[in-house]
Structure formats: C-alpha cells, structure tokens
Amino acid sequence: EAGVTQSPRYAVLQEGQAVSFWCDPISGHDTLYWYQQPRDQGPQLLVYFRDEAVIDNSQLPSDRFSAVRPKGTNSTLKIQSAKQGDTATYLCASSLNANSDYTFGSGTRLLVI
Amino acid sequence: QQKVQQSPESLTVSEGAMASLNCTFSDRSSDNFRWYRQHSGKGLEVLVSIFSDGEKEEGSFTAHLNRASLHVFLHIREPQPSDSALYLCAVDTNAYKVIFGKGTHLHVLP
Numbered sequence: 001e002a003g004v005t006q007s008p009r010y011a012v013l014q015e016g017q018a019v020s021f022w023c024d025p026i027s028g029h030d031t032l033y034w035y036q037q038p039r040d041q042g043p044q045l046l047v048y049f050r051d052e053a054v055i056d057n058s059q060l061p062s063d064r065f066s067a068v069r070p071k072g073t074n075s076t077l078k079i080q081s082a083k084q085g086d087t088a089t090y091l092c093a094s095s096l097n098a099n100s101d102y103t104f105g106s107g108t109r110l111l112v113i
Numbered sequence: 114q115q116k117v118q119q120s121p122e123s124l125t126v127s128e129g130a131m132a133s134l135n136c137t138f139s140d141r142s143s144d145n146f147r148w149y150r151q152h153s154g155k156g157l158e159v160l161v162s163i164f165s166d167g168e169k170e171e172g173s174f175t176a177h178l179n180r181a182s183l184h185v186f187l188h189i190r191e192p193q194p195s196d197s198a199l200y201l202c203a204v205d206t207n208a209y210k211v212i213f214g215k216g217t218h219l220h221v222l223p
Binding site: 040041044045048091102104106 | 119147155156162201210216218
C-alpha cells in the first residue's frame, strides 16, 4: 500500500513569495490533516478535512493560508506572501476514518528567508 | 480546547537506564493516545497507541494511561544512543482531530 505522498520535499522562498504544497493521501482515507511543525517542536494542526469538507480550520492563518481538497482525495495547502515565521515542516496525514490510526507523509520543509 | 503538555522538555540518560516521559491532557473524554518518535530531519514514527487505562507494551516502549489523573506516560526500557530523538505525545479529541504536545528531546549517552 502506498503511503501519504507529499511534494515538494523542500522549498526555499523569499518573504512575500507564494508557495503551494501538495498531498496525496492513502487511497480510501476520508480524513486528511495538515500540520505545521516548527523546528524541534510538536506539530500544530492547521486544518483538516472529511472528504471535501473543511471540518476545522480555526488554526489556519486565513489572511495568507488556504487549503482545499476539491474531490475529497488530493489536497493543496497554499501560503500567499510567506513570512520568515512560516519556516517549518508542513506535514500531511490521512486516516481511514475518525477512529483509525493516522499515517503521516514525510513532510515539506519550508525555509523563508 | 484540548491542551497537551509534555515534560521534561529535555532528558538525558545513560545507555541502558530507564527513560520516563510524561504527557498531561485536559479532556478526560479523549479516547486515543499515541506516542511518536521523530529523529532529526525525519518523519513521525508511531511507537505505541493506547485506548484504555493501564499499560500497553510495544517492544521496549510501554505506555501507561491514567485518565483520572489526566496523564499518559512513556517508559523506554534500556534505551540506546539510536533512541535519541524528539518524542511526541498525541491525543485524539472527540472532534476528529489530534493534538500534539511540544515534545521531549531525549538524549541517550553511550
């Protein structure tokens, strides 16, 4: 079974630039999560979906961050006008349903200079 | 809002000595607890999941859950230098989402 696939692996931006991260969850998993993990800290939930619907995006900085999952499969997380404070690893995870274990992707490491 | 806190922030032990990590949570109705390990620059590796009060062992890792006291512990038996990593506690809420603590940095000295 293929795992959760994320791309790109790395991104380096200057402040003010935009970037998109892509996540392909495990086939059949209805729940998809995006986390932000600053260096040497625990992951912090940004947004999660059940199928194509956003369940909770209360921790997503809505002025610059957006996330979509239009067909309930792949998802894109976008940062408009990146700031140095956005430097972190962005992790995607999926689960079969609410009671199942998560599977994490290997993450996208973002550096904003 | 579920709060998850881990202690200590950093722990140094000698090879072979038991390492004990602590995680406290705020919502007794939380239904699933996991411990993850993350080596520097690497992804998350799930070590043990526990649903019920008591202990659960997976290899050299034992999780101990006590909902009444809002604690879940991780004990690492005979740790090796290769076990040096960031250890993360994750708590499921009733709203489909998992909240992580900030982690404990474990250093195992040879």
